[in-house]
Structures are given as C-alpha cells and as structure tokens.
Amino acid sequence: MGQARPILIGQFAGMAFAVVDTVLCGRASPVDLATMGLGLSIYSTVFVGLMGATSALNPIVAQHFGGGRLTAIGATYVQGLWMALFLAAAGMLPLLFAGAWLPWLRAPAEVEVAVARYLRVLALALPGALMFRAIYAVNTGVSRPHVVMSLQVMGLALKVCLSYVLILGGLGLPGMGAVGGALASTIVFWALFLMGLGYMRRDPFYLRFDIHRAWPRWPVLREILRLGVPMSLSYALESTSFTAITLLAARLGTTVMGGHQVVANLAALCFMLPLSLSVATATLTAQAIGAGDPRRARETALTGLRIGALVAALTVLTVWTLRGPIVGLYTRNPDVASNALTLIPYLAAFHLFDALQTVASFVLRAYKLAIAPTVIHAAALWGVGVVGGYLIAFGGMWGPPWGVAGMWLMQSVALALAAALLVGFYLGLPQLRRSWRPSRV
Secondary structure, three states, rough: OHHHHHHHHHHHHHHHHHHHHHHHHHHHHHHHHHHHHHHHHHHHHHHHHHHHHHHHHHHHHHHHHHHHHHHHHHHHHHHHHHHHHHHHHHHHHHOOOOOOOOOHHOOHHHHHHHHHHHHHHHOOOOOHHHHHHHHHHHHOOOOHHHHHHHHHHHHHHHHHHHHHHHHHHHEOOOOOHHHHHHHHHHHHHHHHHHHHHHHHHHHHHHHHOOOOOOOHHHHHHHHHHHHHHHHHHHHHHHHHHHHHHHHHHHOOHHHHHHHHHHHHHHHHHHHHHHHHHHHHHHHHHHHHHHOOHHHHHOOOHHHHHHHHHHHHHHHHHHHOOOOHHHHHOOOHHHHHHHHHHHHHHHHHHHHHHHHHHHHHHHHHHHOOOOOOHHHHHHHHHHHHHHHHHHHHOOOOOOOOOOOHHHHHHHHHHHHHHHHHHHHHHHHHOOOHOOOOOOOEE
C-alpha cells in the first residue's frame, strides 16, 4: 500500500482536472459546458488508447530495475519519449481536423463549431501529456511514484488558476469559455512534462541510469511496442465499452441518463483505488521477475489480488450503506436520484469484479503477457457487456426491455467473466511460478 498511496493521490489529482473545467464551464454557459463534455470525451478516447503504449514502460523498466540492469532503464526511458512523440503526432491528426468528421455526431451547430475549436487547442496538449505519462511509467517502475504525485498535485494547482482566468476571464484577459479550459490543460501538460524532464536530469538518483540523448532505436522501440500495442487495444476496449453504454443510455431520456451518469461517476471514483493498487502490484511483481525471483513475484501478485478483492468488498459495503447520502451529494432531483439508487446494486457487483480483473490484467502485464487480457476484454466487455447489454436493455431478450439496468447487469456479468478468465489464466500457467526470462533490452 506504500506504493499505491502516492499513485492514488496522483490519480485523484488527474481526475480533478475535468472536475475543475466542468464546474467553471457550467458557470460560463450551457454551450461551453456541452462543448467541454463532448470535446473532452473525444480527446480522452484518443488519449487513453495511446496511453496504453506508454504504460508498457512500467513493467519493462521495473524488470530492469529489479534485475540491476540500470543503464537499460535510461535507454528504455529515452526511447519511450520518442515513442510518445510519434504516437502523439498520429493522435493529433483527428483532433486537429475534427471539423471534417464532427458533423456525423449531429450535435447542435454552435456546439459543433465550438468543439472543433476546443479539440484543435487540446490537440497541442497531446505530446506533452503522453511524454509525461512516459515519465510517470518510468518513475513508478523504479518505485518513485511520489515524484510524479508531487508533479500532478502542483499541476492541479496550476490548472485551477489558469482555468479560472482563461474560462471566465480575469487579469485583463477576456473569458474564453471551454476553449480557455483546453488552453489551460495544454499549458499544464507541457509544464508537467518539462518539470518531470528537468527533475530526472538533475536528481542524483537517476544518474546511474545513464540517461542521455539518443536517436530512435528500433530494437528498443520494438520491445516497448510488443507490449504497448496490445495494452493500448485493451485500454481502448475498456474505455469504449463504457462509452458505448453511456451513448445507449442517452436514448432513454434525461432522468435515466442523469441517474446513469451519477452512478458512472461514482464507479470512476471507486475505480481509482484498485487502479492504484494494480500499478503498485505490477511494479513490485515485475521487479521480482527482473531479479530472477519467481516465488516472490507470485507471492506479490497473489497478495495484490487478495488485497484488491478485500478493498473492493469494503468499498462496495461503504457505498451500499451510504447510498442515499452519496447520491444526494450528486443531485437533488428526486427522479434522477431514484434512477441512480436502482443502479447501486449493479454498481456493487460491477466494482467488485472490475477491481479483480484490473489487478489480474496488470499482473499479467508485469510478466509481459498483454495479448491474453486484450482478447479477454474484447470478448467479455464488447461481446457480453455491450452486445448483451443492448439486447437486454432494448431488445427484450429476457422478457420486457430492462432499460439501463440491463446494460449495467451485463457489464457486471462481463467483468465477472473477465476476472475469472484472467485470474484463471494466471493461476493456470505453471511457468509463471517456476521461472521467467528477463528482458534483454
């Protein structure tokens, strides 16, 4: 938990970026709020998908660190920055030219124009954001999550100040609305990257990694991408499956959609703890693998799974006990609150199985096994969760249509299936218990 705590604080700081812009854009105008909501969801889909590749640096670096191959960490870090830059260049294209495809979403004309401007500005944040995620992955891999946590907290403070001035106006500057929030995010992400880059150049801890400038090296990039590409696909499958449910829920009316959004946001908050635990577990497991200690790696992985299940159960119990007051913090509309409360039982199962499958996925990635989680996520989250949820919610597959509850039910079933398959996959591979061939990069 010592590793997980700073990761958790950093995750909450990152989530707060969107909360700040939501509150301030809501004060600006309804159009700005709609622009920020739609624009940020589009940007996040691109960012999360590409972030999976940079996250591959964590197990690679952790194995090097555990095995004492310190100069290999420097080479991996530098090539990871190059990879992040290349990925950002590709990801910027659909954002910079969003005006060409936004009409397909059939948003109101004024929102469509504003979202195109918003994405053009936020596209400039993508290189800084992805290169900072590379710095994040390397620091968690060498058991220094407190470094990036401190940067993220400082970034949040800067984000609050800049967003207030640029969205609402101040210090002689006119209010720019949602576009101002995008500009603030762009400045903050580049500041985070530059601060992280400077810190790693000056701090004596990193001198032994022999970090120096180098041109792209295909052997190292190939090693990162071999793990990073399936991780990106897996991240994208998880993100888009939940986005699909939100889009389907929008068909059921504003109060149903409101209840769904309340529970979805609560699920995202609850997810931060198992996510932080997963990163910490994967880091320590990968370090043990790199050190040639498969017994310690297995014990670390199993301990992470047990703690993840326990923490998820306690979280579920807390949410269930305080469900009324918690929903009351989100909304005072009785219809929205009623819809949200009917989904809380599904949230309980959803979170428990989501925590287990997340820890199991990260454990497998610590062993550089990323294809299995991707295949399982595709089959479970989309095949069972989205398709099955649609059939039950709208198609009357089991009697009358279940509505949004049917989608939450099938997502819970999908996550239970994913958790069982991922944990079973890990426990069923004896070579993971006996030995491991460390990375040679």
